[in-house]
Amino acid sequence: MNEHAVDILTELRDLVREFVRERDWEKFHTPKNLAVSLSVEAAELLEPFQWLATGENGELSAAKLDHVRHEAADVFIYLIGLADRLDIDLSSAVREKIAMNRAKYPAEKVRGDARKYTDYD
Known part of the structure; x- marks a missing residue:
């Protein structure tokens, strides 16, 4: 940010x-x-x-x-x-959470798929 x-x-x-x-x-x-x-x-x-x-x-x-x-x-x-x-600190919290979500939802794996990360194999 x-x-x-x-x-x-x-x-x-x-x-x-x-x-x-x-x-x-x-x-x-x-x-x-x-x-x-x-x-x-x-x-x-x-x-x-x-x-x-x-x-x-x-x-x-x-x-x-x-x-x-x-x-x-x-x-x-x-x-x-x-x-x-x-x-x-909301700005730090947002950056941290986006980083966590990037790890849970790698773009190359989830692109176009709305399932939760626990539903992937």
Whole structure:
């Protein structure tokens, strides 16, 4: 990840911190509560996709796309807050997880196949 992306993550973390601090919500934003809220928001992200064939842009009305955008932001906000409370460097965690996934799912072996790595021989 380049320095600009890291700066953006730091800026967003600081924005979330400021928002929470201004409301004196730190006492409510425990790791457990943030993880629960993250899960709730992720579930809300699913609602506009219910009963759609694929959920591609053409199937989403402007209102549904706006709903997805806002719920995705909520998910990201809670993820940033959770990572902040647990001192997790998201940019490092993403790089580490991608490296792990590259080992589990070598491109030459899994290209075009959506099975889980445990289902390969």
